[in-house]
Amino acid sequence: MKVKRRYLALKVDSEESFGSKELMNALWQAFLKLFGEYGASKSGLALIDHNREKEILIVRVAHKEVEKARAAVATITRIESKPVAVHVVSVSGTLKALKEKLKI
C-alpha cells in the first residue's frame, strides 16, 4: 500500500544559523523525547530541502503523523545550546505545491 506523505516547511527563528544536520538532529531528538523510538519510527521523518537564505527547512512526514510533528517542532527550544523557536510555516501534500506556496 502506498504511504501518504505530507511536506512541512519549517521556519527556524534564531539569531544563529544552523546546518541541515543540526536541525534534523534537533527534530529527531524532539520526536524521540516526546514519542519514544516506537513513535519516532512511525513518523517517516526525512529531510527534503534546506533553504539557508530564508532559514526554511522542508521535511517529509507520514500524513498521519503531521500533528505529532507539529507538537515535536513546538518543543524545540535550543539547538547546540542556542535559543531557537521552530514554526511550521506550511503543510502540503506535494513538494511542488509547497514550493509554490512558499515561492522558493
Next chain:
Amino acid sequence: MKRIFADLHLKPSLGDMEHAKRMISRASELGYSLIAMPLPPSSYKNYAVQLHSLCKEQGLDFASRLDLKPKTAGELIRFLRKFRRSFEIIAVVCSSKAVARQAAKDRRVDFLNFTEVDFHRRFFDKAEAELASKSLAALEIDMKPLITLEGPERVRLLSALRREVDTAKDFHVPIVVSSGAKEEMNMRKPLELAALTTLFDLDKPSAIDAVSKNPLAIVKRNREKLSPEFIAPGIRLIRRGKNCH
C-alpha cells in the same frame, strides 16, 4: 469562515515597553488576532492605554487581564470586589485548595490557572470542576512549562494535564490554552499550541476551540458585562433620554 485565534497569557516585562512591543509584533506574525497580558493593578490604566495602541498598530485586539495570586479565600474575595470591574479578564493562580474552591465557585473569576508542576499542588479535581461548570470559569492551561520542561518533570506534568482535561470534559468546563510566554522564543503558533494539547489527549476540535472559540467567548462576554449598557444577564440598556418610550 476564517478562524480567529487568541493568546490570552503573554507575560512580557512591562517595565520594558520595547520587549512588549516585540512580543505583540511576534503575536501578529504568528497569526493571533486577540492577545491579553496581565497588568499590575496599581497602574493598569497607563499600561492598558499603551498596550492597546501598540496592538492597534499591529492590527491586534488587546484585552486587559489581572492575575490574582491570593493566599486565602477571603483575600480572593477582597481582590475580586476591588478589581473585577477594571479588567476584562481575571485569572486566579490557585496555590491552595481553599483558594481553588473559592475561585471555582465565584462567577467573577474567568480562568483557573494551576501553575505548579507537582500534582499534589494542582487542585483541579471533580469537586473543583463541578463548581467551575456552574460558575462558567474556564480551566486555563499554559503551554510554556510543557515546552521548556524535559524528562520526568514533563512526564508528570503531562499526566496531571491528562487527568485535568478529562475531568474538565466530564463537567463541560471550557478549556483555554495560552502560551504563558515571557519571551518571544517561547511563543508558538495557534495550531502548534493545539497540536501540543494532543499530548494530553485533547481531541483536535476541542484543541482548536481552546485557542479560538473559548477565549474569544470569554472576552466577548466580559466586554458586554463591562459595557455601560449592561444591566443584568439578558438585559441591556438600548436607549436613554427623552425619546425613550
